[in-house]
Amino acid sequence: MVASKGELERERDLEQELERELEQEREQELELERERELEQELEQEREQELELERERERERELEQEREREQELEREREREGELEREREREQGWRRMRFTDRTRIETDWTCPRQRFWNFEYGGRGIVSVEEDFNLTFGKVIHEGLAHLHHGNWTEAFGVCDELTDPQWNAIAEGMLRGYVRCYPVFPVHPHIEKELTHLLTPSLTYMAKLDLLYQKEDGAWWYREFKTTSYQDGKWLSSWSRQPQPHVNALIAEKVLGIEIEGIEVQGLYKGRKGWGEDTRQGSIFAYGWKSLHVVGPPTYSYEPQRGKGWEKFAVWEEPGGAEKWVREMPEQILLEQFPTAPPIFLDRELAESFLEQARWREAEILRYDQQDLSKTFPQHFSECEPAFGAACPYRACCFQPWVRQAPLDSGLYIVRTPHHDTEEVG
Numbered sequence: 001m002v003a004s005k006g007e008l009e010r011e012r013d014l015e016q017e018l019e020r021e022l023e024q025e026r027e028q029e030l031e032l033e034r035e036r037e038l039e040q041e042l043e044q045e046r047e048q049e050l051e052l053e054r055e056r057e058r059e060r061e062l063e064q065e066r067e068r069e070q071e072l073e074r075e076r077e078r079e080g081e082l083e084r085e086r087e088r089e090q091g092w093r094r095m096r097f098t099d100r101t102r103i104e105t106d107w108t109c110p111r112q113r114f115w116n117f118e119y120g121g122r123g124i125v126s127v128e129e130d131f132n133l134t135f136g137k138v139i140h141e142g143l144a145h146l147h148h149g150n151w152t153e154a155f156g157v158c159d160e161l162t163d164p165q166w167n168a169i170a171e172g173m174l175r176g177y178v179r180c181y182p183v184f185p186v187h188p189h190i191e192k193e194l195t196h197l198l199t200p201s202l203t204y205m206a207k208l209d210l211l212y213q214k215e216d217g218a219w220w221y222r223e224f225k226t227t228s229y230q231d232g233k234w235l236s237s238w239s240r241q242p243q244p245h246v247n248a249l250i251a252e253k254v255l256g257i258e259i260e261g262i263e264v265q266g267l268y269k270g271r272k273g274w275g276e277d278t279r280q281g282s283i284f285a286y287g288w289k290s291l292h293v294v295g296p297p298t299y300s301y302e303p304q305r306g307k308g309w310e311k312f313a314v315w316e317e318p319g320g321a322e323k324w325v326r327e328m329p330e331q332i333l334l335e336q337f338p339t340a341p342p343i344f345l346d347r348e349l350a351e352s353f354l355e356q357a358r359w360r361e362a363e364i365l366r367y368d369q370q371d372l373s374k375t376f377p378q379h380f381s382e383c384e385p386a387f388g389a390a391c392p393y394r395a396c397c398f399q400p401w402v403r404q405a406p407l408d409s410g411l412y413i414v415r416t417p418h419h420d421t422e423e424v425g
């Protein structure tokens with residue numbers, strides 16, 4: 001049956017109606033999609049906002065933590081000051097400690113002594129340790145192991161020096177020392193701490209480098225000094241230096257022995273080069289070699305400037321420090337260990353040193369915050385001397401904000417005692 005024209009038009013209208021409805025549905029879906037996207041964006045923004053808020057919260061907590069630590073530090077400083085106050089009230093009744101470093105620092109600059117040993121009750125040190133001190137400590141530790149027969153440990157301590165140049169110098173020194181001098185398998189009096197009462201409440205702490213008996217039974221005291229000098233002036237300077245005399249005298253008093261004499265044993269570390277070659281001038285770290293087309297190089301322990309010669313790093317050659325020192329000519333090796341002529345113990349000098357220490361420590365004990373300039377005057381000539389290292393307390397002396405709270409500055413930390421006695425006492 002053929003549809004009438006009117007029916008066909010109705011069908012078309014229906015189709016168009018359906019088309020419009022479908023179009024509306026699509027638009028609604030698109031609208032819904034856009035809304036969902038908007039919501040997601042809003043959600044992301046909310047999360048970012050929350051993350052920022054959390055970040056701010058963490059920063060606030062860190063800030064509070066820092067403030068609490070600073071407050072605790074101030075509290076400790078106040079307690080230290082109260083402690084000093086109590087000490088002053090009690091006069092001589094509480095035990096105090098002194099040693100060579102404190103006294104010699106006081107000679108250099110009394111204000112340096114104040115920062116280093118008195119500030120806050122214990123003193124402060126720079127966060128950056130003086131490299132010369134670190135090197136000296138490694139050598140003393142290595143020598144102590146050698147004199148106890150622990151060779152592996154002795155050479156192992158050199159690894160505390162991460163700079164290969166200094167590591168090689170330290171190992172060369174220790175290996176060279178073993179070649180040059182008799183090393184006793186076991187010796188009890190190496191790096192030995194002794195204490196001696198200067199007054200009923202003042203203890204002098206001494207650390208003996210090496211106390212030993214020669215074959216004839218006589219006691220000798222040996223001090224070790226890492227040095228950049230090896231000339232006669234350096235060698236003769238030791239006869240009037242108080243440290244070896246005082247250490248030997250304290251050993252006599254505490255151990256009840258008689259010291260025959262003192263030896264000062266230098267361990268030469270060379271000097272830093274200048275100009276283009278700033279390497280340390282130590283034969284334990286650098287030598288000279290000449291390469292050949294065939295066969296091994298020719299080595300020299302003395303400077304060579306001829307054609308084909310070049311300076312080389314010992315630690316980079318086969319055999320390293322062990323081979324280099326083993327094959328070192330004896331004369332050159334001995335030059336690395338300048339030894340002062342034997343010194344007779346000057347008991348009068350040592351007693352005089354200790355007597356002066358008694359008076360000075362009594363003066364420091366009476367120190368009152370008001371008289372810093374009187375008790376600890378500043379020796380400005382030592383702040384940045386023409387030779388040697390600059391004073392590590394320049395920031396304390398010359399920057400008011402550091403002076404007010406050195407420990408808050410991040411430049412200083414509380415001093416750790418080097419003598420066990422002080423830590424215990």
Ligand code: SF4
Nearest residue numbers: 109112378383391397
């Ligand atoms: S900076 Fe100068 S005055 Fe201050 S402690 Fe050091 S040497 Fe003394």
